[in-house]
Amino acid sequence: MQGFMIVLGIILLLVLLSNIENKRLVTSKYTIVSDKLPKDFHNTRFVLLADLHNNSFGKQNARLIRKIKEINPEFIITAGDMINKRESCCPSNGYSLMKQLSKHYTVYYSLGNHEQRMKQLWELQNTSDTEESVISTWVEYINELSNLGIILLDNQSTYINRKNGKLRITGLSIEPKYFEHNKSPEMPVEYVESLIGKRTDKEFQILVAHNPIYFQTYAAWGADLTLSGHLHGGMVRLPGVGGLVSPQVQLFPKYHSGNHTEEGQHLIVSRGLGSHSIMPRLFNIPEIVVVTLQCEGERSLYEHSC
Template identity: 40%
Template sequence: MQEILQTVIWIIAIIFAVTVAEMIRELHTFRVREYEVISPKLNGIKKNLQVVLLSDLHNHVYGEKNKKLLDEIRKIHPDLILVAGDMLVGKEDISWEVAAQFVEQLPEICPVYYGNGNHEQRMKEQQEVYGDAFFSYKERLEKAGIHFLENQTDQIKIAGRTIVVTGLELPNSYYKKFRKHFLGKERLEEMLGKGETENFQILIAHNPVFFQDYRNWGADLVVSGHLHGGIIRIPGLGGLITPQAKLFPKYSGELTKKEESYIAVSRGLGSHTVNIRLFNEAEIVALELKPEQEKEEDR
């Protein structure tokens, strides 16, 4: 009996050690995750578009000034980079310098559009705590060529087609824990105006929870982050928990299509406070935007 008990203890110890080692590895590495987005609104485009989605860096560093990240992004040869927020850490005693050093290098690669996450939004709204930190950060990045979209829309002409990019800025109250939040198409139209109907509409929306509302508003592609992949991912079930302490979120780190709309949710590039990742590698998301006619020709 004692031998069996010792064997069980050894097995538990080994499993624990392997799990801890894997968690440490995942906190210091990242991967590139590729998805395809196919839409009739892209018919007639002269080439498939390569779009990089970045989110939730939280001041993490991969190589000097994030050289490893930059090198991987360059290998993708993106036409567009979309930043879905939380590149810094919105805490009073933490500098945004690491995030700024990385993000300000991105316009050397291609156009960059940035939508605020809850960390940027917190700093923006609570000037009595953070002073002008967010505005200094934003000013520096805008000087580098970053396009901030704070409930704003821009149109980009790429490969013979117009792509519309909108950045949703949700009030910080929408990120409070243990509360049920409502958004709706009407509220989105108040903040953003009506969604595009003719051209391909991208919506940068840090919080993926409201995908149904984003669809109803008119988004063809939503790019989000915020949930850090659910922190721990369980095969067959997805992410375990959200920052708002909700178990098994519907969208936490994947590409989902519903009718003609897609949502791509980044698992993020960093972490904060709860520094845990398990079966949930940090990631750069590479989206290939393709016309529907190409899909039909491939059949």
């Protein structure tokens, strides 16, 4: 009996700790240096947000918005899952945040598996009356984002132009099979090309791809910088080890968070801002990611705080 009470006490303590942690926010800063980046984009700073899952930091995400304003980014990129599947998209905390941010910044919005699932359910039109009332809010959500001037990147690309240079931002939306539990099917480069076309060689390419485990494919496609989320930092983070398990129930995921560089191509993975259903977060404080782009030859010190 005493042993049971000790175990119960530890569990309750961890639950309390998780609840306290999940109300906090940290900022992680990364500098990406590339000789492909036009000089007009040297020291460009933007914020990456991912996996809000309708979480809120203060009323209408006031604390989150205040921190972003303190960072003063030039634009914002979201790597998906700002909402939850099978929950109202509009109104929602995700929509409220997008509405507030769009008043001050250009927002580039790429889809996560939760947005893609809502889109898929809407397109299937094969749901119960109860589900339909929720899923119909997906169309309202997308329309409202467009009305707010938010740039939706659903297997689409856009350019940011400055004087004599430009950079390209592409949002990649992949099939549900690439998010299934206990599975990691191969993703050939040809598949990515079938969704977003072949990479052009003229400009610095940012690829926003929710699931980071296919970084090798994204790099082979030609992404200079891939931005991802999805793995929630490995949910439970262990000192000296990192993330414990992915939402796809795979232990010790390689790209659980942080900055990864292979052969000059970069991946930045956000630990995310929230969680959903029964997925825990422990020793894993919600994260705002700040990325600074620099031209080769004008490099400043790499900075990372967490």
